[in-house]
Amino acid sequence: MTSRVRFRIGIIPRATPNRFGTIKKMLVWLGFTLLLLGMWFLLRARGLQQRAGLPTGRVVYMDMDTAHTLARPLYDPHIGLVGKPDYILEQGEALIPVEVKTGHTPQQPYPGHVYQLAAYGLLIQRVLGRPAPYGFLRYPQATFRIEFTPRLMDELLAVLAALRADEEREDVPRSHNHPARCRACGFREICNQRLA
Numbered sequence: 001m002t003s004r005v006r007f008r009i010g011i012i013p014r015a016t017p018n019r020f021g022t023i024k025k026m027l028v029w030l031g032f033t034l035l036l037l038g039m040w041f042l043l044r045a046r047g048l049q050q051r052a053g054l055p056t057g058r059v060v061y062m063d064m065d066t067a068h069t070l071a072r073p074l075y076d077p078h079i080g081l082v083g084k085p086d087y088i089l090e091q092g093e094a095l096i097p098v099e100v101k102t103g104h105t106p107q108q109p110y111p112g113h114v115y116q117l118a119a120y121g122l123l124i125q126r127v128l129g130r131p132a133p134y135g136f137l138r139y140p141q142a143t144f145r146i147e148f149t150p151r152l153m154d155e156l157l158a159v160l161a162a163l164r165a166d167e168e169r170e171d172v173p174r175s176h177n178h179p180a181r182c183r184a185c186g187f188r189e190i191c192n193q194r195l196a
């Protein structure tokens with residue numbers, strides 16, 4: 001009996017420090033590994049951001065990456081506007097929309113793309129309540145910073161009003177001569193003005 005008691009008492013003091021020591025080592029290694037992983041993900045995200053020609057800033061939303069997808073598109077029923085930019089960067093209080101375009105890189109951004117980006121800025125301000133003073137249009141060979149000036153936002157509101165007025169009309173004349181635009185258009189099947 002005495003030897004069994006001594007045996008039990010003798011085993012526990014020797015095993016406990018080793019076990020705690022092992023657990024402590026494992027926790028240290030786990031923390032170290034998680035730290036390295038975190039740094040790797042951060043550097044990788046920065047690398048992707050720089051390779052994409054995007055400015056610095058925390059990516060709070062990325063339409064092309066399900067890990068950052070917004071729950072739903074930005075929608076403002078008062079102005080009848082809905083949209084999802086490709087990225088939203090956070091720079092201080094401001095949220096900066098980024099729209100990525102493929103194909104030809106123009107000398108100057110296309111007006112339609114500028115209005116699209118400005119519309120995202122308007123939605124960020126109205127729906128998320130955060131300032132959006134500018135945005136970025138990313139083409140394959142160049143990135144343009146677009147300031148959301150009062151003049152541009154007034155032009156955007158005028159364009160939206162004209163679009164709403166056209167919705168009421170029976171016959172709206174085509175505003176371009178680009179078959180490629182018609183090929184990619186969602187209204188192509190029902191449009192009597194289509195070029196392709």
Ligand code: SF4
Nearest residue numbers: 182185188191193194
């Ligand atoms: S199909 Fe019709 S609505 Fe679509 S781009 Fe062509 S002309 Fe415009």
